[in-house]
Amino acid sequence: xxxxxxxxxxxxxxxxxxxxxxxxxxxxxxxxxxxxxxxxxxxxxxxxxxxxxxxxxxxxxxxxxxxxxxxxxxxxxxxxxxxxxxxxxxxxxxxxxxxxxxxxxxxxxxxxxxxxxxxxxxxxxxxxxxxxxxxxxxxxxxxxxxxxxxxxxxxxxxxxxxxxxxxxxxxxxxxxxxxxxxxxxxxxxxxxxxxxxxxxxxxxxxxxxxxxxxxxxxxxxxxxxxxxxxxxxxxxxxxxxxxxxxxxxxxxxxxxxxxxxxxxxxxxxxxxxxxxxxxxxxxxxxxxxxxxxxxxxxxxxxxxxxxxxxxxxxxxxxxxxxxxxxxxxxxxxxxxxxxxxxxxxxxxxxxxxxxxxxxxxxxxxxxxxxxxxxxxxxxxxxxxxxxxxxxxxxxxxxxxxxxxxxxxxxxxxxxxxxxxxxxxxxxxxxxxxxxxxxxxxxxxxxxxxxxxxxxxxxxxxxxxxxxxxxxxxxxxxxxxxxxxxxxxxxxxxxxxxxxxxxxxxx
Amino acid sequence: xxxxxxxxxxxxxxxxxxxxxxxxxxxxxxxxxxxxxxxxxxxxxxxxxxxxxxx
Numbered sequence: 146x147x148x149x150x151x152x153x154x155x156x157x158x159x160x161x162x163x164x165x166x167x168x169x170x171x172x173x174x175x176x177x178x179x180x181x182x183x184x185x186x187x188x189x190x191x192x193x194x195x196x197x198x199x200x201x202x203x204x205x206x207x208x209x210x211x212x213x214x215x216x217x218x219x220x221x222x223x224x225x226x227x228x229x230x231x232x233x234x235x236x237x238x239x240x241x242x243x244x245x246x247x248x249x250x251x252x253x254x255x256x257x258x259x260x261x262x263x264x265x266x267x268x269x270x271x272x273x274x275x276x277x278x279x280x281x282x283x284x285x286x287x288x289x290x291x292x293x294x295x296x297x298x299x300x301x302x303x304x305x306x307x308x309x310x311x312x313x314x315x316x317x318x319x320x321x322x323x324x325x326x327x328x329x330x331x332x333x334x335x336x337x338x339x340x341x342x343x344x345x346x347x348x349x350x351x352x353x354x355x356x357x358x359x360x361x362x363x364x365x366x367x368x369x370x371x372x373x374x375x376x377x378x379x380x381x382x383x384x385x386x387x388x389x390x391x392x393x394x395x396x397x398x399x400x401x402x403x404x405x406x407x408x409x410x411x412x413x414x415x416x417x418x419x420x421x422x423x424x425x426x427x428x429x430x431x432x433x434x435x436x437x438x439x440x441x442x443x444x445x446x447x448x449x450x451x452x453x454x455x456x457x458x459x460x461x462x463x464x465x466x467x468x469x470x471x472x473x474x475x476x477x478x479x480x481x482x483x484x485x486x487x488x489x490x491x492x493x494x495x496x497x498x499x500x501x502x503x504x505x506x507x508x509x510x511x512x513x514x515x516x517x518x519x520x521x522x523x524x525x526x527x528x529x530x531x532x533x534x535x536x537x538x539x540x541x542x543x544x545x546x547x548x549x550x551x552x553x554x555x556x557x558x559x560x561x562x563x564x565x566x567x568x569x570x571x572x573x574x575x576x577x578x579x580x581x582x583x584x585x586x587x588x589x590x591x592x593x594x595x596x597x598x599x600x601x602x603x604x605x606x607x608x609x610x611x612x613x614x615x616x617x618x619x620x621x622x623x624x625x626x627x628x629x630x631x632x633x634x635x636x637x638x639x640x641x642x643x644x645x646x647x648x649x650x651x
Numbered sequence: 652x653x654x655x656x657x658x659x660x661x662x663x664x665x666x667x668x669x670x671x672x673x674x675x676x677x678x679x680x681x682x683x684x685x686x687x688x689x690x691x692x693x694x695x696x697x698x699x700x701x702x703x704x705x706x
Contacts, residue, residue, distance in 0.1 A: 221668075221680065228661040231688045235654035238695055361676025381680055387664040394661060425695040431688045439681070 151463075152299055154472025155479075158341070159315070162334045162480050166322030169333040183327035183514035184254060184491050185413045192422050194332055195414045198488075199423055200430045201335030202410045203401065204230075205284075206291040206482035209342070209437055214454035216441030220371050220378035222386055224438055225394045230431035233398035238424035241402055241411050243562045243650055245420045248412055250649040255492070256408050256558050257500040263561050265641030266569035272576050273554050274500035277405040280547030281493040284404070285528035286540040288482040288489075289316070290455070293532065295475050298459040309533055315483070320525040323487045324518050328413055331487040338484050341477035343433065345462075349474070350436045353443045353465050360439075367442035380442065385611060389600045392613035400551035400615065403558060405492030406485060486528070494520035542597040546587055549599070552615040553579040556626050562650070569641045571629035575622040583618030590614075653698050657691040 170177060177183045190198060208226070215223030244259065253259050256277065261270035289312060296308035303311045322330045354360050364380060371378040382390055401407060414420045444457040447464065451457060458478070462471045498516040531540060557572045567575075590598040602611040634640070667683040674682035 224681070224684065227684045227688065231684075231691045232657050232661055234691055234695060235657055238698070239654065359676055361673065364676065364678055364681075380678060381670065382664055382668045384665070387668060390664050391662060395658075421695075421699055425692055425699060428688050428692040428695075432685065435681075435685045435688065 148300065148468070151468040151472035151475070152301060152303065154469050155299060155303075155476045158337075158473065158476035159479055162337050162483070163318045163322065165333050165337065166318070166326060166330040166483075169322070169329040170326040172326075172329045172333060177325075177327060178514055180254060180495075180514040180517060181252075184409065184495055184517055186328040186332055188249070188413055189415045190332065190413045190419070191415055192419050192426075195410070195419050195423050196426055197335040197339050198328075198332045198413065199407070199410045200427055201331065201338050201481070201484040202406050202488045203427075203485075204430050204434060204481075205288055205485040206478050206480075207284075207287040208434065209478055209481060210291045210294055210455050210458055211287075212434060212438045213441035213444065213458055216438045217444050217457050218378070218441075218454050221380055221382045222378075222390060223441065224435075225390050225397075226438055227431065227435045228391075228394035229397045229401070230434055231398075231428060232395065233401040234424045234428055234431075236398060237402040237411075238421060240559050240562060241424070242417050242420050244408075245411060245414065245417050246651065247562070247645055247649045249417075251645060254409075254412065255405065255495050255499055256403065256554070257496055259645075260557050260561060261500065262644035263565065264557070264569035264572065265643065266573065269557055269569050269573050269576075270500050272573055273557060274496040276550050276554050276576075276580070277496045278493045278501075280544075280551045281405055281489045282524070282528060282531070283540050283543030283547050284406075285486050285489045285493075285524065286531040286535075287544050288486040289528055289532040290537050290540055292479050292482045294453075294455045295459060295478050298456055298463075299475065312532070313529065315479070316525055316529045319483050319487055320490075320522050323490060323521050323525070327514070327518075328409065328488065328491055331484045331491075332413070334480060334487075335484050338477060338480040341473055342481060345470075345474040345477050346433050346437060348466070348470060349440060349462070353440065353447075353461065356465055357443060357446050363439075363442055363446045366446035370445045370448075385609075389611045389613065392616050393599060396552055396613040396615040396619070397548060399555060399619075400548050403551055403554055404489075405496055406489040409488055409492040409495065486525070490521045490524040490528075491517070493524055494518075538596055542591070545597050545599050546584065549583050549587060549613075549615040549618060550580060552619050553583070553622055555619065556622055565643055566630065567626045568630040568633040568638070570633050570638055571626045574629050575625035578625045579618040579622035582621050583614050586614045586617065653694050656694055657687060660687050660690070 181188060212226045247259060251262060257270045257274040260273045292315060293308045293312055296303045296311045354363050357363050368380045371380065411420055440458065440461060444461050449457055449460050451460065459475060462474045466474060494517045497520050553576055556567060556575055586601050587597045590601055599613055600611050601614050602609050668680055670678045672679055
């Protein structure tokens with residue numbers, strides 16, 4: 146009976162946002178056949194819409210499931226998401242406001258559009274675009290994984306054939322309204338989604354610790370329970386985990402705002418001031434994320450024991466929330482997956498249409514959204530198939546790899562915003578070397594059969610150091626760029642032409 | 652320059668990786684990191700404000 150109430154609330158809310166998605170096409174006037182209108186909402190979003198859109202995009206449903214699960218499983222190490230979600234903002238404030246300027250001045254839709262014009266290099270453009278697409282696909286797949294965890298938990302009709310039927314219906318709807326409404330759909334839905342999410346989180350951090358005897362008691366009980374595990378964990382970092390913690394926070398923060406979906410939602414802002422204001426206001430989401438992470442300790446303290454750590458949040462909600470609120474919360478998670486999934490599909494479709502197919506499709510009018518729209522459908526279909534036919538562990542491994550890969554576009558993209566000192570051919574070589582080396586390192590960590598670990602231990606001057614692979618990759622990347630740039634310059638190799646002017650950045 | 656402060660604050664977990672002092676029941680490790688989110692946000696706000704004053 147109680148489950149019936151919960152599931153009805155859930156179904157009602159999900160149906161409601163799907164309608165919003167379709168009606169979003171009528172939001173503001175705009176010719177949705179034009180790429181700027183379809184993919185970037187006409188570049189007209191103000192501070193509030195952008196705040197919901199970027200927040201709804203960057204803090205994904207998978208995050209809401211995975212971060213508490215990580216804290217539940219690994220203790221303090223899992224909390225790295227918090228410093229990560231804080232220091233991403235000063236970095237993005239500087240980089241993205243400059244990128245927004247040049248993108249507006251020259252009409253860029255993707256980061257690879259900028260790299261093409263800045264360095265006049267087709268291969269570098271392809272490299273940046275391919276990295277973005279490869280990193281996005283598993284990320285979309287993980288949104289599906291997050292939805293699936295909730296659907297299976299709901300049971301009944303939602304869980305038919307392991308949730309795959311409901312999942313397919315949800316994804317067909319998602320693909321359909323993204324196709325018709327473009328970025329306006331996730332922007333409109335983000336309002337509903339984040340209102341629900343904030344309500345849920347505030348309720349959760351008030352109700353759940355209160356029932357467990359207050360936060361102080363939650364930490365004490367969680368600390369004791371983690372220490373007593375067969376594989377002990379702690380609510381503090383061990384000294385040999387500190388470097389891993391700091392490098393994972395730093396490396397991930399560098400990647401966060403170069404992902405295609407982040408770029409897409411930032412470029413939809415109507416002015417540079419909107420972008421900057423949002424970088425000051427978005428950390429509110431990080432506070433929420435921090436408390437969500439701590440719900441992992443609530444689950445430990447409450448004695449919730451499960452093999453499948455991704456189900457701890459639904460289990461916790463069911464135990465402590467009234468059924469209707471539980472339905473709201475679970476709907477928030479599923480809707481929370483639809484928003485970023487739609488934007489990721491749009492962002493990577495733009496990369497393929499604008500930057501990879503470009504040379505092979507000269508007949509296509511510039512700024513036509515048709516190809517991107519079709520590609521969005523295939524992205525969604527691919528992600529769905531990935532989840533249905535490939536074990537979840539692969540999606541998680543690929544997403545970890547994706548984060549490591551995204552960092553490797555920084556020399557061309559982020560440094561490229563400031564300087565053309567690096568030779569385009571050297572940047573390509575640095576990217577290639579870093580991608581190969583970091584992938585090899587990540588695969589090597591999986592040798593024990595536990596899946597990929599984001600960290601690797603090397604001995605420097607007799608001292609073992611465990612750090613995030615993305616940063617090793619970035620070091621290799623920058624080293625290759627620095628060494629080869631003067632060499633290629635001497636050889637007068639691949640200098641390329643810069644189509645941007647200083648005025649474009651100011 | 653102000654924008655570098657949060658990076659320094661989070662740079663070395665050895666500084667804040669401890670239980671005491673507790674803040675409202677939160678071990679220092681958690682209170683410190685949550686607190687710095689707010690400070691990061693304020694610092695960005697200050698930079699924005701100073702930029703506007705200069706113009």
